[in-house]
Structures are given as structure tokens and as C-alpha cells.
Amino acid sequence: MSTQEWWKNSVGYQIYPRSFQDSNGDGIGDIRGIISRLDYLVELGVDFIWINPVYKSPNVDNGYDISDYEAIQPEYGTLDDVKELIAACHQKNIKVLFDLVVNHTSNLHPWFVEAMKSKDNPYHDYYLFVDNDGTTPPNNWESFFGNSAWEYVPQLQQSYLHIFAKEQPDLNWKNKAMRAEIYQMMLFWLDLGLDGFRLDAISHIQKADWAVPMVKTDKWRNFMNVAGIEQYMTELKQVFDEYHVLTVGEASGVSSKKAPEWTGDGGYINMIFELEHNQKTGKNGSEVIDLPAYQDVIYRWQRDQLKEGWNALYIENHDNPRAATIFGNDNPEYLKTLALSYFLLRGTPFIYQGQEIGMTNFPYSKVEQFDGVDAKMQYADWLAKGDDELTALKKVGRVSRDNSRTPMQWSGETNAGFTNATPWMNVNPDYTTRNVASEEQDAASLLSFYKQLISLKKSSAAFGTGTIKLITSEPGQFVFERVNEDASYLVVANLTTLDVELPAAIVNNYQTGKIVLSTGAAADITKVKPGTGLIIQKG
Ligand code: TEU
Numbered sequence: 001m002s003t004q005e006w007w008k009n010s011v012g013y014q015i016y017p018r019s020f021q022d023s024n025g026d027g028i029g030d031i032r033g034i035i036s037r038l039d040y041l042v043e044l045g046v047d048f049i050w051i052n053p054v055y056k057s058p059n060v061d062n063g064y065d066i067s068d069y070e071a072i073q074p075e076y077g078t079l080d081d082v083k084e085l086i087a088a089c090h091q092k093n094i095k096v097l098f099d100l101v102v103n104h105t106s107n108l109h110p111w112f113v114e115a116m117k118s119k120d121n122p123y124h125d126y127y128l129f130v131d132n133d134g135t136t137p138p139n140n141w142e143s144f145f146g147n148s149a150w151e152y153v154p155q156l157q158q159s160y161l162h163i164f165a166k167e168q169p170d171l172n173w174k175n176k177a178m179r180a181e182i183y184q185m186m187l188f189w190l191d192l193g194l195d196g197f198r199l200d201a202i203s204h205i206q207k208a209d210w211a212v213p214m215v216k217t218d219k220w221r222n223f224m225n226v227a228g229i230e231q232y233m234t235e236l237k238q239v240f241d242e243y244h245v246l247t248v249g250e251a252s253g254v255s256s257k258k259a260p261e262w263t264g265d266g267g268y269i270n271m272i273f274e275l276e277h278n279q280k281t282g283k284n285g286s287e288v289i290d291l292p293a294y295q296d297v298i299y300r301w302q303r304d305q306l307k308e309g310w311n312a313l314y315i316e317n318h319d320n321p322r323a324a325t326i327f328g329n330d331n332p333e334y335l336k337t338l339a340l341s342y343f344l345l346r347g348t349p350f351i352y353q354g355q356e357i358g359m360t361n362f363p364y365s366k367v368e369q370f371d372g373v374d375a376k377m378q379y380a381d382w383l384a385k386g387d388d389e390l391t392a393l394k395k396v397g398r399v400s401r402d403n404s405r406t407p408m409q410w411s412g413e414t415n416a417g418f419t420n421a422t423p424w425m426n427v428n429p430d431y432t433t434r435n436v437a438s439e440e441q442d443a444a445s446l447l448s449f450y451k452q453l454i455s456l457k458k459s460s461a462a463f464g465t466g467t468i469k470l471i472t473s474e475p476g477q478f479v480f481e482r483v484n485e486d487a488s489y490l491v492v493a494n495l496t497t498l499d500v501e502l503p504a505a506i507v508n509n510y511q512t513g514k515i516v517l518s519t520g521a522a523a524d525i526t527k528v529k530p531g532t533g534l535i536i537q538k539g
């Protein structure tokens with residue numbers, strides 16, 4: 001492994017800046033807030049952070065609608081703050097990734113403002129306009145956030161494509177001048193010393209012909225990894241390669257079979273966040289993760305990238321409800337087991353802020369507590385379908401991505417230590433018992449477990465570049481070996497309600513080994529009980 005592949009033995013941490021730490025008493029998390037919490041991240045042991053967008057934005061989609069790629073949203077601070085953040089991180093050996101959002105801009109980006117002026121404005125072709133009389137949209141494509149993906153512009157007699165909110169017009173990647181400006185902008189950030197990017201919605205930059213209709217059974221295929229994207233990814237890679245930066249693509253539609261072409265040697269990027277494992281079951285309002293289906297997806301991605309390719313491993317992010325709720329069990333030992341089930345698979349593990357202390361979904365009691373455009377639209381949708389308010393609230397609240405965006409729970413003090421003003425989003429009331437300060441004091445807490453797990457992960461390259469052997473068992477029981485020339489480890493994480501029965505050969509191999517980490521006191525290789533797990537190093 002070359003030193004350029006440092007990320008293969010590393011751990012990432014995702015920061016949602018709006019909700020991490022407020023430093024100036026306006027109720028909104030900011031860059032100086034992140035700087036003030038770096039020692040926490042050092043203590044935790046993470047190697048790099050990915051920070052969600054802090055660029056200038058009217059904030060229709062919490063920063064994913066960018067109106068100036070090279071300026072910082074004043075709420076978050078200044079460019080100087082960013083420089084200071086990068087320097088402070090580097091001084092503490094933490095690398096920094098920013099979000100790169102280039103599928104779309106804000107409708108208030110100067111390019112779009114120009115584009116709206118006339119059909120022959122040079123910026124008009126930076127976006128995807130189609131002649132249209134406004135009676136019916138150019139085709140039946142829907143946006144990820146609901147309703148038609150087209151917005152009619154009367155003064156142009158055209159509609160433009162937006163696969164997210166209408167305030168997020170899609171960029172036209174066929175336009176060479178637009179692409180050149182994007183690459184320039186990337187260099188601007190890389191020259192400031194960033195260590196990489198998380199590539200937002202990157203598999204959507206190429207679209208099918210407008211004549212191809214949407215099909216209900218595969219709604220997004222006209223803008224997910226569509227042929228022709230190769231050229232743009234190759235060009236992006238040229239920029240990345242110049243700086244040897246880390247690149248993590250949010251690339252839905254790239255199948256596990258195809259993934260090695262993207263993430264293997266010579267691939268466009270280093271790893272992919274697959275979005276397939278988000279498999280749920282149960283009635284609207286009480287969904288839980290469908291464990292067998294979830295595990296199938298994760299194991300398939302492991303198998304399909306065994307030799308070529310690399311995985312980005314995660315259970316939470318800013319687009320999903322909290323794992324402690326959606327896996328249906330917020331018992332600390334279960335959450336430790338959940339950590340074990342994904343963290344040491346082959347790939348680079350990520351922790352989403354608050355996951356390490358077991359933060360849970362917000363107990364919504366009124367619609368005003370929702371923030372996201374998507375949550376509000378879904379709520380209106382359920383009401384329109386005949387639900388009463390409480391039912392609609394429950395349905396949206398269970399799965400809403402707002403759940404993951406409540407302020408980080410640092411302590412049991414006012415507003416969980418996030419701010420001394422009114423927080424921009426409600427703090428989850430469970431902060432009084434679930435917070436960093438109390439878990440730091442408790443050697444048996446989830447936070448303490450994560451620290452041990454991170455340190456173990458980094459202690460042996462067997463957990464990095466080592467091989468993985470997935471051992472078949474009950475669905476929902478994650479059992480695998482990690483092996484290199486120096487060491488062999490067996491990881492067992494039992495998320496089911498049945499005891500694990502290991503194959504005799506495995507028991508023989510590891511029985512005399514040493515338990516290097518376990519979720520509870522009564523760890524025993526011959527009887528890994530429901531909701532528990534352990535790691536054994538071969539003797
Ligand atoms: O999310 C994008 C996203 O989830 C889709 O691109 C995904 O591919 C699709 O739903 C597949 O089912 C990112 C950000 O993470 C999110 O917060 C933003 O709202 C969105 O992009 C728009 O920028």
C-alpha cells in the first residue's frame with residue numbers, strides 16, 4: 001500500500017456543521033465551533049472529517065443549494081475561518097474533506113440568474129432548459145423530493161430540469177465552459193489545502209435523452225449513472241490526481257458489480273457510499289431496518305469488491321433517521337454490536353456525529369418541528385391522502401432525515417452545550433441522559449466502546465488492507481475474519497434474537513485466541529448471545 005492510500009487504515013467522521021457547535025451565540029453551528037471541538041475528535045481517534053456544505057447558500061436544502069462556490073455562508077464564518085480550521089486540523093493530524101456539490105447550483109447562483117435572462121445568454125446553456133408551452137412538462141420525470149422534475153419559466157417559454165428542489169437547477173455537464181469553471185473551483189479549494197471531497201449526488205450529472213420516459217418501477221434510472229458519465233468522471237479524476245486527494249462518491253445507481261471500475265486501481269474515485277442498504281420493513285410510522293435485506297446488500301458490496309475496489313462503510317448520515325431508532329433497539333450493548341457489525345468490514349468506516357453516543361430520533365409532536373423541504377412535502381402528502389395530523393406526523397417523523405440534524409449533545413447543560421441561544425433546530429430532549437460529557441466518564445459507554453474500536457481498527461493492517469472472509473450464518477449475524485500475514489481476527493456481531501452458532505472449524509481455530517474487544521462482560525465464543533458481539537485474535 002502506498003502512503004497515498006493512507007485512507008485504507010483510517011476512520012472518517014462526518015460533521016453536520018449547522019448542528020455541531022455554535023461558537024457565537026446565534027443558535028447555528030459554525031466553523032469556529034468545529035475548531036473548538038477538535039480535541040474531542042483527536043480523543044475519539046478519527047483520521048479525517050467530512051464536513052457538509054458551508055458555501056454561500058440561500059439554504060433551501062441546508063447548504064446543498066450553492067449560490068457562490070468560493071464563498072462561505074456568513075452564518076458559518078469566513079474563508080479565513082476555513083483556513084484556520086484546515087491548519088488546526090492538520091496540526092492535529094486530521095485531514096479535511098469538503099462536500100463537492102456539482103450536480104446543481106442554487107437558483108440564486110449568478111450563473112442561473114444570468115441563464116434566466118434570455119435564451120442566448122452565454123450562461124443559459126449551463127443549465128438544462130427545454131422549449132415548452134407550460135401546459136405539460138417536457139416529460140414525466142419526477143424529482144427526488146416529489147412532483148415533476150421540471151419548472152416552467154413563462155418569460156422564456158421553457159422549462160428547466162431540477163432533480164431535487166426547484167431552487168436547485170441541474171447543471172448541464174455537456175457544456176464545456178461550465179465544466180471548466182467547476183474544475184477551476186475545485187482547484188481553488190485544493191490549493192487552500194483540503195485533503196479531499198465527498199462528491200454529492202455525483203452519479204446524477206449525466207441525464208438520458210428527454211424522450212426516455214420515467215418508469216414507475218425504476219424511477220431514477222434516467223439520471224443515475226447514465227452512459228456518457230465516463231467522460232466527466234475521467235475529467236474530474238484528472239483534477240483529483242493532480243493533488244492525490246481522497247474522494248468519496250455518493251454514487252447511487254453504480255451497482256456493486258460495476259463499483260470496482262469506479263473505486264479500483266485507475267478508477268475515478270477512491271470509494272462509494274452505496275445507498276442500497278437502506279432497506280426498511282414495517283408499517284409507515286413504525287418502520288425498522290429489514291436486517292436480512294440490509295445484510296445482503298452489505299455482504300454483496302463486500303464480495304463484489306473483494307479484489308478490486310474499496311467500500312465506504314457507514315450506518316448513519318445526515319439523510320437518514322438515527323440508527324438507534326431505526327434498528328429498533330437503543331440499548332447501549334445493541335448499539336455497540338451494531339458498531340461491530342460494520343466498522344471492521346473491508347473499507348473505510350465513517351461515524352456520523354452523535355452516532356457514537358447513540359443519539360435517537362426526535363419525538364415530533366407538531367409539524368413546526370420539521371425543517372427539511374422534503375419532510376414538509378411528505379407531511380402535506382399524507383394529509384392529502386386523508387391522514388389526520390398526528391398520524392402524518394408519526395409517519396414522516398419515523399423516517400425523516402431531520403432526525404439526524406438535531407444539535408449534537410455535548411452535555412446535560414442547557415441546549416446540550418450546543419449553544420447558549422435558541423438552537424436553530426430543537427435539541428432532542430434525551431440530551432439530559434445521552435450526552436458526550438456523561439459517556440466520557442463511563443468506561444462502559446457506547447462512546448468509550450467506539451474509542452476502543454477505532455484504536456483497534458488502526459492497530460492492525462489486517463483491518464485495513466487485510467483480506468476478509470465472510471462467514472455464512474443466520475441473516476442479521478455478522479461473522480467475518482480479517483487476516484493478513486501478521487494477524488487473524490474473528491468478528492462476531494449478533495443483531496438477531498437467536499444465539500450465534502459458529503461452524504466447528506471456526507470455533508477450533510479461535511477458541512484459544514484472545515478476546516480483544518467485546519460488547520459486554522459475558523463474552524464467550526461458543527455462545528454469542530442476541531444483541532452482543534466480540535472480536536477474537538487468533539492465538
Ligand atoms: O443526497 C442525494 C441523494 O440522496 C440522492 O442523490 C440519491 O442518490 C437518491 O435519493 C437515490 O435514491 C445528497 C445530499 O446528501 C442531500 O442532503 C441533498 O439534499 C441532495 O444530495 C441534494 O444536493
Ligand code: CA
Nearest residue numbers: 023024028030
Ligand atoms: Ca453560530
